[in-house]
Amino acid sequence: MGIQNLLWQVAKKxxxxxxxxxxxxxxxxxxxxxxxxxxxxxxxxxxxxYLDDYVLVDKFCLKDYKFARGDVVVFGSPTHYxxxxxxxxxxxxxxxISSSRDVIRVPEGHxxxxxxxxxxxxxxxxxxxIPLGLIQGRVTRVVxxxxxxxxxx
Amino acid sequence: xxxxxSFWSKAFRDAIKSGVFIAKIYCFLHVTTNHLGFxxxxxxxxxxxxxxxxxxxxxxxxxxKRSQKPSRGDIxxxxxxxxxxxxxxxxxxxxxxxRISFVIDPRKNDQSETIVVPKGHVFVQGDYMxxxxxxxNxxxIPYGLIQGRVLWRVxxFQDFGPLEPTLT
Numbered sequence: 001m002g003i004q005n006l007l008w009q010v011a012k013k014x015x016x017x018x019x020x021x022x023x024x025x026x027x028x029x030x031x032x033x034x035x036x037x038x039x040x041x042x043x044x045x046x047x048x049x050y051l052d053d054y055v056l057v058d059k060f061c062l063k064d065y066k067f068a069r070g071d072v073v074v075f076g077s078p079t080h081y082x083x084x085x086x087x088x089x090x091x092x093x094x095x096x097i098s099s100s101r102d103v104i105r106v107p108e109g110h111x112x113x114x115x116x117x118x119x120x121x122x123x124x125x126x127x128x129x130i131p132l133g134l135i136q137g138r139v140t141r142v143v144x145x146x147x148x149x150x151x152x153x
Numbered sequence: 154x155x156x157x158x159s160f161w162s163k164a165f166r167d168a169i170k171s172g173v174f175i176a177k178i179y180c181f182l183h184v185t186t187n188h189l190g191f192x193x194x195x196x197x198x199x200x201x202x203x204x205x206x207x208x209x210x211x212x213x214x215x216x217x218k219r220s221q222k223p224s225r226g227d228i229x230x231x232x233x234x235x236x237x238x239x240x241x242x243x244x245x246x247x248x249x250x251x252r253i254s255f256v257i258d259p260r261k262n263d264q265s266e267t268i269v270v271p272k273g274h275v276f277v278q279g280d281y282m283x284x285x286x287x288x289x290n291x292x293x294i295p296y297g298l299i300q301g302r303v304l305w306r307v308x309x310f311q312d313f314g315p316l317e318p319t320l321t
Contacts, residue, residue, distance in 0.1 A: 016177060022180075023180035065237040107234075107235075
Protein backbone atom coordinates (compact mmCIF):
# COMPACT_ATOMS: atom_id res chain seq x y z
CA MET A 1 0.00 0.00 0.00
CA GLY A 2 2.76 2.42 0.91
CA ILE A 3 4.73 1.51 -2.20
CA GLN A 4 1.69 2.06 -4.42
CA ASN A 5 1.05 5.43 -2.88
CA LEU A 6 4.72 6.38 -3.24
CA LEU A 7 4.77 5.35 -6.90
CA TRP A 8 1.60 7.34 -7.54
CA GLN A 9 3.13 10.40 -5.90
CA VAL A 10 6.31 10.03 -7.96
CA ALA A 11 4.26 9.62 -11.14
CA LYS A 12 2.20 12.74 -10.40
CA LYS A 13 5.27 14.81 -9.59
CA UNK A 14 7.17 13.72 -12.69
CA UNK A 15 4.14 14.34 -14.89
CA UNK A 16 3.76 17.86 -13.51
CA UNK A 17 7.51 18.41 -13.77
CA UNK A 18 7.61 17.31 -17.39
CA UNK A 19 4.67 19.55 -18.30
CA UNK A 20 6.38 22.54 -16.68
CA UNK A 21 9.71 21.65 -18.28
CA UNK A 22 8.11 21.37 -21.72
CA UNK A 23 6.44 24.76 -21.30
CA UNK A 24 9.70 26.39 -20.24
CA UNK A 25 11.51 24.76 -23.14
CA UNK A 26 8.88 26.01 -25.61
CA UNK A 27 8.32 29.50 -24.26
CA UNK A 28 11.48 30.58 -22.46
CA UNK A 29 14.69 28.85 -23.52
CA UNK A 30 16.26 25.45 -24.10
CA UNK A 31 19.75 23.99 -24.44
CA UNK A 32 20.66 22.19 -27.65
CA UNK A 33 23.89 20.60 -28.89
CA UNK A 34 25.55 21.91 -32.02
CA UNK A 35 26.53 19.15 -34.45
CA UNK A 36 28.81 19.60 -37.40
CA UNK A 37 31.21 22.36 -38.26
CA UNK A 38 29.09 24.55 -40.53
CA UNK A 39 29.22 27.32 -37.91
CA UNK A 40 32.98 27.15 -37.24
CA UNK A 41 34.61 29.01 -35.55
CA UNK A 42 31.59 30.44 -33.77
CA UNK A 43 30.59 26.93 -32.64
CA UNK A 44 32.57 23.67 -32.64
CA UNK A 45 35.93 25.09 -33.64
CA UNK A 46 37.44 21.61 -33.35
CA UNK A 47 36.15 18.66 -35.31
CA UNK A 48 35.77 16.39 -32.29
CA UNK A 49 32.26 15.39 -31.29
CA TYR A 50 33.26 14.93 -27.64
CA LEU A 51 33.80 18.67 -27.45
CA ASP A 52 30.57 19.72 -29.17
CA ASP A 53 29.19 23.03 -28.02
CA TYR A 54 25.88 23.27 -26.21
CA VAL A 55 24.06 26.52 -26.72
CA LEU A 56 21.18 28.36 -25.08
CA VAL A 57 18.26 28.94 -27.46
CA ASP A 58 15.99 31.84 -26.58
CA LYS A 59 12.32 31.34 -27.42
CA PHE A 60 10.92 34.75 -26.48
CA CYS A 61 11.72 35.99 -29.98
CA LEU A 62 9.02 33.65 -31.37
CA LYS A 63 6.25 35.84 -30.00
CA ASP A 64 6.42 38.31 -32.88
CA TYR A 65 9.06 36.69 -35.10
CA LYS A 66 11.25 39.74 -34.80
CA PHE A 67 14.72 38.91 -36.01
CA ALA A 68 17.67 40.89 -37.30
CA ARG A 69 20.53 40.30 -39.66
CA GLY A 70 23.32 38.61 -37.75
CA ASP A 71 21.10 36.53 -35.45
CA VAL A 72 22.03 32.87 -35.17
CA VAL A 73 18.80 30.88 -35.34
CA VAL A 74 17.58 27.30 -34.98
CA PHE A 75 15.12 26.36 -37.71
CA GLY A 76 13.41 23.31 -39.15
CA SER A 77 14.80 22.08 -42.43
CA PRO A 78 12.61 22.96 -45.43
CA THR A 79 13.35 19.60 -47.04
CA HIS A 80 13.59 17.18 -44.11
CA TYR A 81 11.02 18.45 -41.66
CA UNK A 82 12.34 16.51 -38.67
CA UNK A 83 15.87 17.93 -38.93
CA UNK A 84 16.94 21.18 -37.33
CA UNK A 85 19.76 23.40 -38.44
CA UNK A 86 21.61 26.24 -36.74
CA UNK A 87 22.72 29.01 -39.07
CA UNK A 88 23.10 32.78 -39.13
CA UNK A 89 20.61 35.16 -40.77
CA UNK A 90 22.47 37.16 -43.39
CA UNK A 91 19.46 38.54 -45.26
CA UNK A 92 16.15 39.92 -43.99
CA UNK A 93 12.99 40.36 -46.13
CA UNK A 94 13.49 42.87 -48.90
CA UNK A 95 17.27 42.68 -48.91
CA UNK A 96 19.34 41.60 -51.90
CA ILE A 97 21.72 38.67 -51.62
CA SER A 98 24.43 37.96 -54.18
CA SER A 99 24.72 34.19 -54.47
CA SER A 100 27.09 32.33 -56.76
CA ARG A 101 25.31 33.05 -60.01
CA ASP A 102 22.99 36.01 -59.57
CA VAL A 103 21.47 38.53 -57.24
CA ILE A 104 18.36 37.38 -55.34
CA ARG A 105 15.82 39.45 -53.43
CA VAL A 106 14.69 37.89 -50.15
CA PRO A 107 10.86 37.66 -50.32
CA GLU A 108 8.52 38.98 -47.61
CA GLY A 109 8.22 36.67 -44.64
CA HIS A 110 11.48 34.85 -45.50
CA UNK A 111 15.14 35.15 -44.55
CA UNK A 112 18.46 34.08 -46.03
CA UNK A 113 20.59 31.92 -43.75
CA UNK A 114 24.21 30.91 -44.12
CA UNK A 115 26.69 29.07 -41.97
CA UNK A 116 29.79 30.91 -40.78
CA UNK A 117 31.98 28.21 -42.31
CA UNK A 118 31.04 28.76 -45.94
CA UNK A 119 33.03 25.82 -47.25
CA UNK A 120 31.13 23.21 -45.29
CA UNK A 121 27.60 24.47 -44.79
CA UNK A 122 24.23 23.37 -46.18
CA UNK A 123 22.24 26.60 -46.14
CA UNK A 124 20.20 29.04 -48.22
CA UNK A 125 22.77 28.85 -51.01
CA UNK A 126 21.39 25.33 -51.54
CA UNK A 127 17.74 25.41 -50.44
CA UNK A 128 16.93 29.07 -50.96
CA UNK A 129 15.42 31.56 -48.52
CA ILE A 130 13.47 29.99 -45.66
CA PRO A 131 10.12 31.22 -44.32
CA LEU A 132 10.47 32.94 -40.94
CA GLY A 133 7.76 30.57 -39.66
CA LEU A 134 10.29 27.72 -39.70
CA ILE A 135 12.50 29.39 -37.11
CA GLN A 136 12.31 27.72 -33.71
CA GLY A 137 14.54 29.98 -31.62
CA ARG A 138 17.54 32.29 -31.48
CA VAL A 139 20.91 31.26 -30.09
CA THR A 140 22.16 33.75 -27.49
CA ARG A 141 25.08 32.12 -25.69
CA VAL A 142 27.27 29.05 -25.43
CA VAL A 143 26.76 27.13 -22.17
CA UNK A 144 29.20 24.22 -22.62
CA UNK A 145 32.18 23.64 -22.57
CA UNK A 146 32.86 25.98 -19.68
CA UNK A 147 35.94 27.53 -21.27
CA UNK A 148 33.78 28.74 -24.17
CA UNK A 149 30.98 30.05 -21.98
CA UNK A 150 29.64 33.42 -23.01
CA UNK A 151 27.52 35.44 -25.39
CA UNK A 152 28.00 35.00 -29.09
CA UNK A 153 28.63 37.82 -31.50
CA UNK B 154 -5.52 35.92 18.50
CA UNK B 155 -2.92 35.24 15.85
CA UNK B 156 -0.15 37.77 15.77
CA UNK B 157 0.07 40.05 12.71
CA UNK B 158 3.38 38.55 11.51
CA SER B 159 2.02 34.99 11.39
CA PHE B 160 -1.05 36.27 9.53
CA TRP B 161 1.15 37.79 6.84
CA SER B 162 3.38 34.73 6.61
CA LYS B 163 0.31 32.53 6.17
CA ALA B 164 -1.09 34.90 3.58
CA PHE B 165 2.28 34.83 1.83
CA ARG B 166 2.31 31.04 1.78
CA ASP B 167 -1.26 30.95 0.43
CA ALA B 168 -0.31 33.40 -2.29
CA ILE B 169 2.66 31.23 -3.28
CA LYS B 170 0.42 28.16 -3.41
CA SER B 171 -2.13 29.90 -5.62
CA GLY B 172 0.66 31.21 -7.82
CA VAL B 173 2.09 27.72 -8.25
CA PHE B 174 -1.37 26.39 -9.05
CA ILE B 175 -1.95 29.05 -11.70
CA ALA B 176 1.49 28.35 -13.17
CA LYS B 177 0.65 24.65 -13.41
CA ILE B 178 -2.67 25.42 -15.15
CA TYR B 179 -0.86 27.73 -17.58
CA CYS B 180 1.74 25.07 -18.39
CA PHE B 181 -0.95 22.44 -18.88
CA LEU B 182 -2.87 24.71 -21.26
CA HIS B 183 0.30 25.56 -23.16
CA VAL B 184 1.23 21.91 -23.67
CA THR B 185 -2.30 21.06 -24.75
CA THR B 186 -2.66 23.87 -27.27
CA ASN B 187 0.82 23.44 -28.72
CA HIS B 188 1.19 19.68 -28.79
CA LEU B 189 -2.27 18.12 -28.67
CA GLY B 190 -4.93 20.30 -30.26
CA PHE B 191 -6.36 23.78 -30.32
CA UNK B 192 -9.44 25.73 -31.25
CA UNK B 193 -9.22 28.19 -34.09
CA UNK B 194 -11.56 30.95 -35.18
CA UNK B 195 -11.64 30.97 -38.96
CA UNK B 196 -13.14 33.70 -41.09
CA UNK B 197 -12.73 34.96 -44.62
CA UNK B 198 -13.86 33.88 -48.06
CA UNK B 199 -10.99 31.66 -49.15
CA UNK B 200 -12.45 28.36 -47.96
CA UNK B 201 -16.13 28.75 -48.92
CA UNK B 202 -18.33 26.72 -49.20
CA UNK B 203 -16.53 24.40 -46.80
CA UNK B 204 -16.06 27.11 -44.17
CA UNK B 205 -18.40 30.07 -43.72
CA UNK B 206 -16.78 33.38 -44.52
CA UNK B 207 -18.52 34.99 -41.56
CA UNK B 208 -16.77 32.80 -39.03
CA UNK B 209 -16.37 29.27 -37.73
CA UNK B 210 -14.81 27.83 -34.61
CA UNK B 211 -12.75 24.80 -35.56
CA UNK B 212 -10.94 22.09 -33.65
CA UNK B 213 -7.48 21.29 -34.95
CA UNK B 214 -5.15 18.53 -33.81
CA UNK B 215 -1.37 18.40 -33.77
CA UNK B 216 -0.77 14.77 -32.88
CA UNK B 217 -0.64 13.22 -36.34
CA LYS B 218 1.73 15.80 -37.76
CA ARG B 219 4.55 14.29 -35.70
CA SER B 220 4.23 10.76 -37.01
CA GLN B 221 2.86 11.11 -40.51
CA LYS B 222 2.99 13.49 -43.41
CA PRO B 223 -0.13 15.41 -44.40
CA SER B 224 -2.29 13.79 -47.05
CA ARG B 225 -4.20 15.21 -49.99
CA GLY B 226 -7.53 16.67 -48.97
CA ASP B 227 -6.60 17.57 -45.39
CA ILE B 228 -7.62 21.00 -44.19
CA UNK B 229 -4.60 22.44 -42.39
CA UNK B 230 -3.75 25.50 -40.32
CA UNK B 231 -0.47 26.87 -41.65
CA UNK B 232 1.89 29.66 -40.70
CA UNK B 233 1.88 32.00 -43.66
CA UNK B 234 5.19 32.13 -45.58
CA UNK B 235 4.44 35.78 -46.31
CA UNK B 236 3.87 36.84 -42.69
CA UNK B 237 4.81 34.48 -39.86
CA UNK B 238 2.36 36.14 -37.50
CA UNK B 239 -0.63 35.01 -39.57
CA UNK B 240 -2.05 31.49 -39.55
CA UNK B 241 -4.38 30.97 -42.54
CA UNK B 242 -6.37 27.78 -43.08
CA UNK B 243 -6.16 26.03 -46.46
CA UNK B 244 -6.56 22.57 -47.97
CA UNK B 245 -3.69 20.33 -49.03
CA UNK B 246 -4.02 19.72 -52.76
CA UNK B 247 -0.67 18.09 -53.47
CA UNK B 248 2.10 16.42 -51.49
CA UNK B 249 5.77 16.00 -52.37
CA UNK B 250 6.32 14.57 -55.82
CA UNK B 251 2.87 15.48 -57.17
CA ARG B 252 2.62 17.35 -60.42
CA ILE B 253 0.07 20.13 -59.99
CA SER B 254 -1.49 22.14 -62.79
CA PHE B 255 -3.33 25.22 -61.73
CA VAL B 256 -4.84 28.34 -63.19
CA ILE B 257 -2.78 31.25 -61.97
CA ASP B 258 -5.56 33.83 -61.70
CA PRO B 259 -9.09 32.58 -62.54
CA ARG B 260 -10.41 36.14 -62.46
CA LYS B 261 -8.05 37.34 -65.17
CA ASN B 262 -7.58 34.61 -67.74
CA ASP B 263 -7.19 30.87 -68.23
CA GLN B 264 -3.40 30.84 -68.20
CA SER B 265 -2.19 27.83 -66.27
CA GLU B 266 1.10 26.64 -64.85
CA THR B 267 2.39 23.20 -63.91
CA ILE B 268 4.83 22.55 -61.09
CA VAL B 269 6.22 19.53 -59.28
CA VAL B 270 5.93 19.77 -55.50
CA PRO B 271 9.47 19.51 -54.06
CA LYS B 272 10.50 17.13 -51.30
CA GLY B 273 9.29 18.10 -47.85
CA HIS B 274 6.68 20.52 -49.21
CA VAL B 275 2.92 20.58 -49.78
CA PHE B 276 0.77 22.54 -52.18
CA VAL B 277 -2.12 24.23 -50.37
CA GLN B 278 -5.09 25.94 -51.90
CA GLY B 279 -8.28 27.56 -50.64
CA ASP B 280 -11.54 25.90 -51.67
CA TYR B 281 -12.75 29.20 -53.15
CA MET B 282 -10.03 29.69 -55.70
CA UNK B 283 -11.28 33.07 -56.85
CA UNK B 284 -10.44 34.78 -53.55
CA UNK B 285 -7.62 32.95 -51.87
CA UNK B 286 -3.92 33.62 -51.40
CA UNK B 287 -2.35 30.20 -51.35
CA UNK B 288 0.35 28.09 -52.98
CA UNK B 289 -0.69 29.44 -56.38
CA ASN B 290 0.70 32.76 -55.14
CA UNK B 291 3.47 31.88 -52.67
CA UNK B 292 4.45 28.41 -53.92
CA UNK B 293 4.48 25.08 -52.08
CA ILE B 294 5.19 25.38 -48.37
CA PRO B 295 7.48 23.17 -46.23
CA TYR B 296 5.87 20.70 -43.79
CA GLY B 297 7.37 22.69 -40.92
CA LEU B 298 4.89 25.50 -41.52
CA ILE B 299 1.87 23.28 -40.87
CA GLN B 300 0.55 24.01 -37.39
CA GLY B 301 -2.27 21.46 -37.22
CA ARG B 302 -4.96 19.53 -39.05
CA VAL B 303 -8.57 20.67 -38.80
CA LEU B 304 -10.91 17.90 -37.67
CA TRP B 305 -14.18 19.34 -36.50
CA ARG B 306 -16.36 22.41 -36.68
CA VAL B 307 -17.70 23.47 -33.27
CA UNK B 308 -19.62 26.62 -34.23
CA UNK B 309 -22.05 27.59 -35.85
CA PHE B 310 -23.93 24.84 -34.07
CA GLN B 311 -26.12 23.92 -37.03
CA ASP B 312 -22.93 22.86 -38.80
CA PHE B 313 -21.41 21.08 -35.83
CA GLY B 314 -19.59 18.05 -37.11
CA PRO B 315 -16.51 16.66 -38.84
CA LEU B 316 -14.99 18.35 -41.85
CA GLU B 317 -14.49 15.75 -44.56
CA PRO B 318 -10.91 15.48 -45.83
CA THR B 319 -12.01 15.20 -49.45
CA LEU B 320 -11.59 17.58 -52.29
CA THR B 321 -14.75 19.53 -53.10
